[in-house]
Amino acid sequence: MKPALFDYTAPETVAEAVATLAADESARPLAGGQSLIPIMNFRLAQPGTLVDLGRVAGLDGITVTESEVRIGAMTRQRTLESHAGANAAHPLIAEVLAHVAHIAIRNRGTVGGSIAHADASAELPCLLLATGGSVCATGPEGERTVAADDLFSFHMTTTLAQTEILTEVRIPRLPPATGWAFEEYARRRGDYALAGVCALVTRGAGGVCTGARLAGCGIADRPVRLTAAEDALRGSTVCEDALMAAGEAAKGHATLPDDLQASQAYRADLLAALVRRAAVRAAERAGG
């Protein structure tokens, strides 16, 4: 469990970091190291060069604007979790982060690192999808913004190029009349979820659900929008029947085959239960 030989650089600008990545196609950015270092120790990743983003200027910090929360990629997960402004703008952030690993790991792990790592069971990518967020990335061709819906392509794979650095994560403010909830089940406190659900439910007159955004983690080869469940909720009063229907509908999104920790059948039923629980809590918080 010792990594293979690698070079290490600690650039001070994004441009320098991008250039280093471009010069060695096996080079990888290093953020908090909470995922990359273990997989290097298993020799599952053998980057020729580690580009430590720790000293790159301007990659951390949180700004709350009129419309969104902007989180520098190198912002530690724990910093975001305890940021009053960010959580006032979107209270789901802190609720989700409490389930990411353990405090010691959140103290090192970064927001950008978790998104870029794109583990299909990870909570933050799921949050980004549910909130309709986006990321900014800089590569040799310059800067671009990628919407969450276009970002996650497979377990531990994003549509960002190897030469691109994720610089910022953007989460839109909680829309009005919208409630939020996160539910997950992990075998042990702090583990990746066997299934997790972010729910945002917007209610209008008479408590009718006018909008629902749900996303799940741990259930497929990437984080997924639970569109079938959203459809089942929209237009309902989030009553018992609608919840049951939403849960049932969500099952189709649980496509991960049986693995060591869970069977597919279990995951599907678990997902249905979590959808019901998250949706009902979100609806309660939406008021109406």
Add this chain to the structure above:
Amino acid sequence: MSTRQFGAPVQRNADPALLRGEGAFIDDIPLAGALHAAFVRSAHARARIRSIDTRAARANPDVVAVYTADDIGALDAPLPLLIPHPSITAGGKTQRPLARDEVFYAGQCIAMVVAVDRYTAEDACEAIAVDYEPLPVELDLEKAVADGAPLVHDDIPNNVAAHFIQESGDADAAFARAEHVTTVKVRLERSTAAPLECRAIAARWDRVTGELMVWDGTQAPIAVRGGLASVFGIDEDNVRVVAPNVGGGFGQKIMMFHPDEILVPLAAMELDRPVKYIEDRVENFIGASQERAQIHEITLAALKDGTVLGLRDSFLHDTGAFIPYGIAVAQVSSTSVAGPYRIPGIWVEFKAVYTPCVQVTPYRGCGRPQACFAIERAMDQLADELGIDRFELRRRNFIAPDEFPYRREGLLFADGLAVNYDSGEYAQALDRIVGEIDLPAFRAEQAEARAEGRYLGFGLGFYVEATGLGPYEGGRVKLHPITGKVYVTTGLTDQGQGHGTVFAQIVADQVGCAPADVVFVGGDTQAQPWGVATFASRAAVVSGNAIHKAALRARAQIVQAAANMLEVEQDEIELRDGGAWIRGGNRSVSLAEVATATNPLRYAFNESSKTATQFAPASRHDGPPLAEGTHPGIEESDYFSPPHATWAYGVHAAIVEFDPETCAIDIRRYVCVHDCGTIINPMIVDGQVMGGIGQGIGGAFYERCAYSEDGAPLAASFMDFLMPYATEVPDAELIHTETPSPLNPLGIKGVGEAGTIPVSQVLASALEDAFQPFGIAPVRESPLSPSMIHALLREARARPA
């Protein structure tokens, strides 16, 4: 009077240093110029090796040596079968240090690289190409013993490594008289100890003195010394094995030899450089001993009133690809399976089965959790079938206090001696737990919860545990003249249990010092060359009593010497506060002074030593300075050899809440009543029991060494082998009763393994209770995952009502 230390919750004396990071584990031992070893391990469960190409590795300038089976000379032979037994199929299999021509499990060592550092050694391992021809495998125990199954060893038919039947009383007669017969089939999976510190070894060869110095994170340094002396053909006195701080063992480190334990010393001798091997976590998961997998089919023969007359248990025991530790684990299972119950007619049969997996040797509990699961699941089922309360059924079958010693004639325990329970108050323990739980109140709460759609369940499990096995241990107590510290030395080792503290308590009471002034030395073959090892919950029982005997002798010597020095009769001497005092007076001599005065000196080196030199008044004597038949200083040793194992016991109960939507289980209450005889240190006993319960919860719900059908280990990291965190282990309520053992002077029984034993049963039993409204099939497996519970639930729902 000093307060009595024995029985007091004395703080653990090793902790401050460990907590400050001042412990010295193998990797902390400074070894200038040490080389590092890493292993090429088999990627297949069962395969022929066509070729091994080490050229690229050897060409690496930072690689000092590469060893394959061809490079280790006489060491290329099967390792010892430590505990031979007549039931083992002819030619019991043990592994070679490095695989020759074929491999038997994924993880088996094929080559060892020694390099300037571990990074380079791993690089070189990657550069070694092994060409395999994979062979078919069968991991399922039941299929593995069937005709036509792929064989792990070509010359062992049906993969049966051992077949053993034992009978006590007349089981056939019991079954003939039975009014009710019930059968249960249970299955337990593979697990592993996963100690905090993986295995580790370092060796240094001194060409000039001819001494081989080995630091081994072992539970058995004396055995390792003997084994190494034998392997290398050198005298035991020229091999010194030290087990320094060891970060947990749980049985895994009792097993010798793991291949590195002889290959690292070999390399140190051949290369004339210190060599280190620090096993990493993956290697520990794939290359270090595992345990637990058994399938029992147990049948009870009972009368309608619940009296159990007979028991038949036939089980398969997974021994892995080899059987280096003999049948110990299976034998402990088979002799523990009757539990605390009288059951006059017992017939137990087991087959140890070779499977293409890493070898099985004892892991905390050693066969007992499996036996407990089998008998207690069967007792629960019997109670339900006869309509008798689960407590009541047990109460009707307990061996009564006046029936001890209770011999199960015909059953031989793992120490080769008859099963003979020494003492117990089983019904009393059960009453304690009934009192704690208040079952009627719980039943009311359960009914209310069900009405709200919440599902609570109650379960219990009783166990007995043979502890404190022989053959013997020694203890030495020595008073130090400068500091007055009391050194206590024994041969076995501490892996964090706190032996040093309880030994200090035992000694402190006899010599009249504070436990903090007792220095424990263990695990060094030079300090104590005689002894056995730490296993089978035996340290306190066997070493503790040896040390107690030695301390009594030391006490007598101190009293005699002090009486001389203070010129009073011996019965006027009282030992306390680090000195010998005249009873009721204020004159005293310190322990340091006693130690000094009892050693006739030629040269004074400090104030008190003047009194021991030749012209001092106290030195006047007619005969030789050291009287015939005496020895200098205060130093006494003694040994203790128990007549047979002493049987501890206990009963655990739990209340759980089951969530049928997530299949999650919440342990809401966990109560343990436990009896390990006379308690030396209640705080340490609490720690041992609580740790055991934590490990038991791991065994019940989380920890599983899963393998693919073709024998690839699937849980080879902590991402996949789940150990419960502190967040998954509830606060347990621990209640101790003390029924002394008549088998040793201190009246103690072992406690190290106790907590782990009944947990799977307790939780299975509680779940079954919670499951009732769903009609879920009884729980027959351990560990139990949410997916398994989900499958049971689906099955129940699919069944026509």
